[in-house]
Amino acid sequence: MFLHSIRRRLQLLGEKLPWYQRNISKYNTHYDNCDKTSLLMQLCADRYYISxxxxxxxxxxxxxxxxxxxxxxxxxxxxxxxxxxxxxxxxxxxxxRMCEESVKVVNVSALQEILNQDSLTKKEACQKIQMLMKDCMSVRxxxxxxxxxxxxxxxxxxxxxxxxxxxxxxxxxxxxxxxxxxxxxxxxxxxxxxxxxxxxxxxxxxxxxxxxxxxxxxxxxxxxxxxxxxxxxxxxxxxxxxxxxxxxxxxxxxxxxxxxxxxxxxxxxxxxxxxxxxxxxxxxxxxxxxxxxxxxxxxxxxxxxxxxxFNSLQLLRKTDSKQKLHQKMVLKLHPTLTPVKVALDMGRGFSSELRQVCEGLFKEFLEAGISTWPGYLDTSLSMENLHTKYDEMGVLFTVMVSESTLKSGLLLVRNRDTTIRETMHISEIKCFLLKYISASENF
Missing domain, CATH: 3.30.930.10 (Bira Bifunctional Protein; Domain 2)
Known part of the structure; x- marks a missing residue:
């Protein structure tokens, strides 16, 4: 039944992306008084988009x-x-050298030196500046x-x-x-x-x-x-x-x-x-x-x-475990454009064995051309904070390696846009990701 579900999802993805550009209002609850520009600029700085x-x-x-x-x-x-x-x-x-609209790159030190020469007449200073400008490089x-x-x-x-x-x-x-x-x-x-x-x-x-x-x-x-x-x-x-x-x-x-x-x-x-x-x-x-x-x-x-x-920034309402309402930001960049397709993390347990699995998957994803974030190198964040971080980064999928992976080969996979978490066998994850990304490029 599980394999049938996976095949059906991939079949749908081959036809079109059902989540993309549909039912946006369901996930796009905006705050009326928020300054979207300031929020985006801060997010881009915090998540290493714009320094x-x-x-x-x-x-x-x-x-x-x-x-x-x-x-x-x-x-x-x-x-x-x-x-x-x-x-x-x-x-x-x-x-x-030929474009009339080119911009001149001026040596400021040389220009300042001419301006500081009090002995020069106005005419002499103009001539020197003209010679300096003539020798300056023009850029397109x-x-x-x-x-x-x-x-x-x-x-x-x-x-x-x-x-x-x-x-x-x-x-x-x-x-x-x-x-x-x-x-x-x-x-x-x-x-x-x-x-x-x-x-x-x-x-x-x-x-x-x-x-x-x-x-x-x-x-x-x-x-x-x-x-x-x-x-x-x-x-x-x-x-x-x-x-x-x-x-x-x-x-x-x-x-x-x-x-x-x-x-x-x-x-x-x-x-x-x-x-x-x-x-x-x-x-x-x-x-x-x-x-x-x-x-x-x-x-x-x-x-x-x-x-x-700007177009991909979603401002959502989020209720925490104490039923407090918070604002959540998700950077829903198109799957083809988003910088990181997958974040790879590991749960608590046999850390050395879990890390070996993560490193093997990480290498496999990179060899397949799937940009991957090595989240397993930092296990200090809680699951909730991890999802907040990855949503703001625009990460498309979060893959969690746990003790269940060691026993049964099953991974926990979270989708950024639906927030649905599903189990998937480790042998199927690379093929699933490649088909998902390929389908998004053709949509």
Whole structure:
């Protein structure tokens, strides 16, 4: 009967995840007066998502769990973009000598030295500062220019056939005017970029295609998909040579912020980047040779991470053993994105034997690519405190090894989202976890 139950659950998971994005209200009892922003920021600091320095400086730094979450998001972004044929990954230099919107990195000591020279006239000081600025390194504010510069080199790979794209994820530097409300949004941001080259006659269709795909991608991993939306860029915000723009937005507690922007750029920037080489830019479009139109898709990964953290935070009511009501926080990140899939703990008893079982499972999970937290190394917390800790970390399953495991091979498995605890044989746990995670990726 038990094995039949396991098989039935796995069969259901193969079809869809029954718990995800359904019956959210059952588990989502919000406190009206709570400051969700402060709660999330504190949780992220306590559980090593965002380091405490992020709340006092302009630099957004990540702890171990935040780094893993970022890696999972960028992996899924890359996977979604590369599903199209002829999308190539590239890497470009963070230094920028050609981009008009680049940011200069100034040597503060050298600038201060010039300003402290009282003997210099105003004109002489200006000349020295201009020379200093000329020698300063410029850093990029977007990944677009690097892709445009590599366009001609890639033409041979695709036999001058449209469409094709160049994708990249890297650091960019935003000026103060580009920064907004968040203290953890840095001037140094991680950007993901797709630059799509297509024929002029199909550019509008491709713009619609990518806009739809990008919104669906953000919603795919969301607990509350309705918080993600899309809008057209108003005419006043259109850049030079841009005919159309679309934004993917997330509704933060303080208002909507842009996560991803799509621009229909025509051929203006491409011609400007490769001046005097118009014939080298041409591609086949049926029997014609045309200069392709460019569609730029760029996302702020750091802001996207924050959006998913906000979207996944659940504030629940919890009654303790003394019937006192407490607030409980659960980080219900999508199974594909959550940094730790399994926490491995052991109960009281024959500690040396239990630890050997835990170490064997830990090695087995890691070899299978299942991210695992070695909770068995710290047995000081009670079961209730363990579950609180793991729920705040976003851990998907808690596996408890006990004396029963030594006798009968049975483990106690707790699901983060249902809080149901079930027994499962040790020989089945790895297969169950792999199928559960695989099913969530396809949902």
């Amino acid at each position: 405490p320095e992020a709340f006092h400086t302009r630099n957004c730094t990540y702890g171990p769990l935040g780094t893993e979450l970022k890696k999972n998001i960028t992996k899924q972004w890359t996977s979604a973009i590369r599903t199209r044929a002829y999308v190539f990954g590239i890497t470009t230099s963070v230094q920028s 504010t977007s990944l677009l220019q690097g892709a445009l510069q590599q366009y001609i080199k890639v033409l041979e790979l695709v036999n001058r056939t449209l469409p094709f794209g160049l994708a990249e994820i890297g650091l960019c530097h935003h000026s103060d005017s580009q920064l907004r409300h968040l203290s953890c949004c840095s001037s140094e941001v991680t950007e993901s970029s797709l630059v799509w080259f297509c024929s002029p006659r199909t550019s509008s269709q491709w713009m619609d295609y990518w806009a739809h795909q990008r919104l669906q991608w953000w919603r795919k991993f969301a607990l509350g998909p309705s918080d993600f939306s899309m809008c057209n860029v108003v005419d006043e915000e259109l850049k030079e040579g841009t005919s159309h723009g679309v934004k993917v937005l997330y509704k933060f507690p303080w208002g909507s912020e842009t996560l991803e922007t799509l621009w229909s750029l025509g051929d203006t920037l491409l011609l400007k980047t490769h001046q005097g080489t118009c014939t080298k830019l041409q591609c086949k479009d049926g029997r014609k040779s045309v200069v392709p139109h460019v569609i730029s898709v760029s996302a702020n990964v750091d802001r996207g991470i924050l959006a998913y953290l």
